[in-house]
């Protein structure tokens with residue numbers, strides 16, 4: 193059996209993280225599965241972004257960050273010396289809070305990943321372009337202006353372009369940090385629909401500040417509070433029958 | 449005092465004090481306001497006069513130079529060699545000398561300057577040591593050009609035995625403008641938003657790939673603008689070249705980077721020195737100044753066009 197065929201994509205074991213002397217993540221234990229959407233919820237500053245950025249080691253771009261514990265990605269510890277971040281990040285795509293396309297054409301944006309990883313064949317590139325844009329539900333809107341600058345697109349289109357860009361290298365995980373917080377409700381609905389359709393092929397972890405969004409799109413929900421993972425389980429369970437009092441207080445809107 | 453507060457005052461109510469007993473009432477003083485309006489008007493005129501003064505001086509200067517160059521600045525002047533006879537003299541060799549300097553200065557400053565800026569901005573850790581380097585590079589940019597001339601003389605002229613060749617002159621001028629190119633390139637790199645770098649890293653790109661494919665394309669207009677401005681400064685510099693010992697009258701046109709040379713600002717300097725004995729040299733100097741000014745003006749215009757053409761999209 194291929195290592196990438198296992199059901200468990202991420203197995204996080206006893207993860208701690210410090211910014212300098214401030215501990216931002218405390219003993220996190222969580223499993224993220226294939227073909228599931230995992231929502232990460234919690235009040236502002238509880239460590240959601242920190243956690244998701246640790247999964248592809250983007251957190252290492254912040255100076256003075258220290259971690260302990262293990263994050264097994266298909267059984268391999270991502271902190272291991274033999275793990276190349278470039279390889280990890282090729283298998284684990286990321287979509288940011290604010291759409292961040294490159295100031296290049298739509299074509300160049302989508303094909304950035306394939307090109308830096310050495311795909312040169314023109315026909316192959318065109319194929320990747322089309323399938324990625326189609327998977328990101330953007331193809332029909334941009335197929336006639338593939339060579340226009342990405343910044344001519346609307347915010348929602350830019351975000352779907354960023355998703356297409358992430359899909360173009362065929363990752364198996366997509367990490368999203370509040371991908372709809374800068375978008376209007378219609379654009380948000382499109383992205384949510386898209387996430388639902390992507391589930392068939394990818395494992396998705398999404399940070400959201402919207403309980404409704406978590407409820408609508410996720411299979412599992414993780415509730416973070418002050419750097420701790422308070423509760424993790426099936427979304428239905430978490431929202432209908434939370435085990436922890438703090439989870440209940442949060443989802444019923446008593447704080448946050 | 450406005451009408452509202454006057455009415456309120458008549459009724460014995462102080463509007464400023466009504467709901468906050470500790471607040472001091474601010475007296476509105478018409479005279480004071482009038483005085484400030486007046487001062488403002490006067491200062492506006494003073495500032496305008498200052499601008500006018502600078503413009504006037506510049507115009508007189510330009511007028512005199514252009515007037516003196518008329519009749520001298522012609523095709524013959526641009527295409528002939530130097531000569532001690534004013535009517536015969538042309539600046540062909542001088543122009544070749546200046547072009548030769550640029551052939552050295554442009555690649556040297558671009559390669560060294562941009563590499564240094566990339567190292568400092570993108571690779572070096574933001575440590576105290578790095579700050580020290582940065583401050584020192586900025587300081588270097590304000591060192592008088594004669595000092596760079598002396599350094600060039602010692603290092604390139606004597607130690608590397610390049611004498612007063614184009615290569616020695618070009619390297620000396622490169623040293624002079626390098627700090628400016630480094631600082632302006634650093635600014636251009638700093639202006640590239642971090643979220644673009646993050647987007648690239650998140651795609652699995654390494655540092656150099658990110659710099660080459662994302663950071664540099666965005667930063668290059670800014671880098672070029674700074675580079676062109678510093679190179680145009682190099683074209684106009686005299687002092688460091690005088691220190692190197694450029695010949696006062698060079699009859700041969702240089703054919704390689706190892707040849708002796710003379711350049712536009714130097715030739716202006718030498719001709720001006722001799723105007724007492726040969727008054728026509730003033731006309732030659734004026735004609736050369738016009739050529740130099742047009743060159744600098746063109747270069748600065750290119751820099752401005754590049755800067756204005758690259759509007760921020762993100």
Ligand SMILES: Nc1ncnc2c1ncn2[C@@H]1O[C@H](COP(=O)(O)OP(=O)(O)O)[C@@H](O)[C@H]1O
Nearest residue numbers: 211216234235236237238239240241242243254
């Ligand atoms: N770059 C950083 N340097 C230092 N502390 C940080 C940094 N980023 C986040 N933090 C701290 O870590 C904690 C978690 O932040 P974050 O993960 O951004 O929370 P969230 O995404 O849930 O709002 C906060 O207390 C925040 O102040």
Ligand SMILES: [Mg+2]
Nearest residue numbers: 240241242369
């Ligand atoms: Mg966040």
